[in-house]
Amino acid sequence: MSAPSTRFDADARRVAADLRHRGIIQTAMAKYEVVRDQGKSWFQDWEGARDLAARTKLEAVGRLDTYLEQLVRNLEARGTRVHWAGDARQASEIIVGILREKNAKVVVKSKSMTTEEVHLNDAIEQAGCEVVESDLGEFIVQLRHEAPYHLVFPAMHLTRGEIRQTFEEKLRDAPSDDPEELTMVARRVLRRKYLQADVGITGANFAVADTGMISVTENEGNARLTAALPRTMITLVGIEKVLPHLDDLTLFLPMLAVMGTGQQLSCYNTMYGGPRQPGEADGPEEYHVVLLDNRRSALLADAELREALCCIRCGACLNVCPVFRNVGGHTYGTVYGGPIGAVITPHLRGLRDWQHLSYASSLCGACTETCPVKIDLPRHLLANRRTASRREPRWSHKIAFVLFAVAANSPALWTIATRLGRIGMRLRGLVNGTVLDPLRPWTRTRDLPPIAGQSFREWWKERGT
Amino acid sequence: MPLNITLFVPCFVDLMYPQVGVSMVRIFEKLGHKVGCARGPACCGQPAFNAGYWDESRKIATKVVASLRDAEVVVVGSGSCGTMMKVHYPELFAGTTDEALARELAVRCHEFSGFLVNQLGVTDLGAVFPHKVTFHDGCHGLRALNDKRPPRELLARVRGLELIEMDAAETCCGFGGTFSAAFPPISTAMAEEKCASALETGADYVVSCDSSCLMQIQGLADRQKRPIRTVHLAEVLARS
Numbered sequence: 001m002s003a004p005s006t007r008f009d010a011d012a013r014r015v016a017a018d019l020r021h022r023g024i025i026q027t028a029m030a031k032y033e034v035v036r037d038q039g040k041s042w043f044q045d046w047e048g049a050r051d052l053a054a055r056t057k058l059e060a061v062g063r064l065d066t067y068l069e070q071l072v073r074n075l076e077a078r079g080t081r082v083h084w085a086g087d088a089r090q091a092s093e094i095i096v097g098i099l100r101e102k103n104a105k106v107v108v109k110s111k112s113m114t115t116e117e118v119h120l121n122d123a124i125e126q127a128g129c130e131v132v133e134s135d136l137g138e139f140i141v142q143l144r145h146e147a148p149y150h151l152v153f154p155a156m157h158l159t160r161g162e163i164r165q166t167f168e169e170k171l172r173d174a175p176s177d178d179p180e181e182l183t184m185v186a187r188r189v190l191r192r193k194y195l196q197a198d199v200g201i202t203g204a205n206f207a208v209a210d211t212g213m214i215s216v217t218e219n220e221g222n223a224r225l226t227a228a229l230p231r232t233m234i235t236l237v238g239i240e241k242v243l244p245h246l247d248d249l250t251l252f253l254p255m256l257a258v259m260g261t262g263q264q265l266s267c268y269n270t271m272y273g274g275p276r277q278p279g280e281a282d283g284p285e286e287y288h289v290v291l292l293d294n295r296r297s298a299l300l301a302d303a304e305l306r307e308a309l310c311c312i313r314c315g316a317c318l319n320v321c322p323v324f325r326n327v328g329g330h331t332y333g334t335v336y337g338g339p340i341g342a343v344i345t346p347h348l349r350g351l352r353d354w355q356h357l358s359y360a361s362s363l364c365g366a367c368t369e370t371c372p373v374k375i376d377l378p379r380h381l382l383a384n385r386r387t388a389s390r391r392e393p394r395w396s397h398k399i400a401f402v403l404f405a406v407a408a409n410s411p412a413l414w415t416i417a418t419r420l421g422r423i424g425m426r427l428r429g430l431v432n433g434t435v436l437d438p439l440r441p442w443t444r445t446r447d448l449p450p451i452a453g454q455s456f457r458e459w460w461k462e463r464g465t
Numbered sequence: 466m467p468l469n470i471t472l473f474v475p476c477f478v479d480l481m482y483p484q485v486g487v488s489m490v491r492i493f494e495k496l497g498h499k500v501g502c503a504r505g506p507a508c509c510g511q512p513a514f515n516a517g518y519w520d521e522s523r524k525i526a527t528k529v530v531a532s533l534r535d536a537e538v539v540v541v542g543s544g545s546c547g548t549m550m551k552v553h554y555p556e557l558f559a560g561t562t563d564e565a566l567a568r569e570l571a572v573r574c575h576e577f578s579g580f581l582v583n584q585l586g587v588t589d590l591g592a593v594f595p596h597k598v599t600f601h602d603g604c605h606g607l608r609a610l611n612d613k614r615p616p617r618e619l620l621a622r623v624r625g626l627e628l629i630e631m632d633a634a635e636t637c638c639g640f641g642g643t644f645s646a647a648f649p650p651i652s653t654a655m656a657e658e659k660c661a662s663a664l665e666t667g668a669d670y671v672v673s674c675d676s677s678c679l680m681q682i683q684g685l686a687d688r689q690k691r692p693i694r695t696v697h698l699a700e701v702l703a704r705s
Binding site: 009017022322326360361363364368382384386387388389398401402404405409411414421442445447448449450451458 | 474476478479480481482483484485486487490502504505506507508510512513514515516517518519521522524525528604605608609635636637639640641642644645646647648649650651652653654655656658680681683684685687688
């Protein structure tokens with residue numbers, strides 16, 4: 001077993017049994033489900049909207065080369081400097097290079113999972129700069145030196161009491177448990193940072209090819225301040241975030257808001273088209289866009305898995321996933337958790353170390369039922385398992401399946417196996433649930449029914465029809 | 466017109482819940498159909514398929530497909546195995562010599578409750594079951610076979626039965642085949658949530674089309690001494 005797999009099992013065991021954690025997530029998700037469903041009802045035809053969204057993203061991903069070139073042409077036409085990063089290290093190097101060139105000391109950042117993916121904060125700190133997360137949830141987890149818990153709700157695992165305690169310890173300023181007062185504390189800290197910051201870094205929700213614009217969705221106005229106040233702005237964006245047309249946002253912005261947070265639209269939706277143009281009153285003097293591959297092109301090259309690049313990171317599949325809801329976001333040990341994370345992580349970070357995520361699913365399909373761009377997640381989980389079993393077969397499993405096939409295929413052997421099973425199960429009963437029990441993975445927490453005195457096949461045979 | 470129905474009884478039903486298969490036989494015979502049993506393998510091959518071992522899965526599935534090639538209509542005693550045969554077989558056999566047979570079988574095979582309601586047009590079997598029940602939707606039946614309606618239409622006609630839906634009716638029970646043994650803590654937590662939701666309804670029984678889900682729910686309830694009894698839909702429909 002790989003180290004991430006061992007860690008996953010240990011963390012899953014701990015968190016799944018943590019009833020307090022379970023309560024926090026269930027309460028949050030119950031509220032989410034209500035507003036999400038209300039949001040879906042605002043669409044005249046939600047299923048039609050999903051079909052259109054899926055088609056649009058497949059078109060964008062299917063002709064990614066064309067749309068990327070168009071995006072870059074349009075961005076550059078207004079003075080944006082575009083960089084291509086092949087992998088995570090390159091992306092960090094490019095961004096740190098810009099910080100050095102600008103002699104930056106303080107950097108503010110708005111919420112971005114892609115920057116988490118490349119471990120940008122570590123790279124920036126190693127380069128001797130201070131980096132401050134400006135999204136409230138991200139600000140909280142940064143203070144706690146934790147990874148974001150969820151794609152959309154980075155601090156959803158924390159109670160207000162815990163947040164107050166964190167503010168008390170780290171900021172020496174925590175008047176009460178009141179969310180509004182705590183937000184004001186964060187705001188006071190952040191306002192100073194916006195003014196000090198030399199560079200602002202954002203992610204992107206969409207990159208619009210035909211107008212050359214980066215679309216950023218947020219609820220706190222922090223991304224706008226991150227983009228507008230520092231002299232230099234940098235956006236890190238995965239190449240799969242491209243949409244062909246500006247018009248596409250009329251579908252994707254409400255869809256992202258509904259599925260992400262149950263809002264009609266997020267509070268702030270901003271399109272960044274370049275650095276400050278002559279005659280404009282505000283905006284950064286320099287704008288850099290870093291386009292990140294980091295093995296996305298490997299997904300693109302796979303005709304089936306390509307569909308996973310359609311993901312708009314709304315987090316809806318995490319919210320409905322019974323595995324996510326019980327093990328929590330941190331257990332995945334990787335930036336993208338939940339069903340979509342279990343599908344793409346083995347490809348982004350290596351099958352050997354991360355295949356266990358594709359197995360840690362009951363394949364219930366709640367994810368694909370909710371996915372706004374209709375990604376068939378269980379199908380991809382199955383495909384990952386198939387690839388894993390081919391590349392690194394587990395011989396114990398292979399042999400067990402072959403033996404089972406031999407027994408199941410022969411009525412005579414099945415009869416013998418049934419009889420032996422009855423004896424075996426009776427003997428096993430003596431050690432039920434203990435370490436000696438070969439079925440302990442089941443029997444440790446659950447009872448197991450006995451093999452019936454007369455199996456169906458035996459009954460059928462006796463009946464003689 | 467009476468049909469020749471071939472019943473496919475999955476391995477765990479055969480071994481642990483034979484009364485489910487027996488109930489199905491009795492129900493179809495009561496409706497005047499002729500029932501036969503698949504003489505092939507005792508399993509559909511899903512465990513190996515879900516684990517990624519498709520070659521090993523085909524070792525069983527090939528024989529299943531062959532043994533059912535002449536069956537007029539096939540009824541599968543589980544939504545999960547039904548999905549395997551109806552939805553995944555064509556994929557499993559894609560590009561092999563059995564592909565055509567698998568596609569043909571997919572059309573002729575049906576999950577039990579969907580078959581009764583959608584194919585036979587039967588909802589009233591004259592059953593009597595004077596209890597409060599709640600229904601657990603097995604994930605595959607629900608999402609892959611679109612079996613939300615049929616079991617409820619059947620339950621609605623059972624004398625004395627009151628159906629009280631639970632909030633988490635569509636939430637996975639945590640069984641998931643080998644998942645339940647590979648990730649016991651996650652599987653157990655999921656079962657706890659399921660049981661809690663079922664208990665909230667005050668129902669006497671949890672009913673489902675999948676014995677595997679019921680094994681998970683009952684197994685946890687018994688261990689944790691929660692007052693839950695489980696029963697397969699076919700058993701309810703066979704009570705009179």
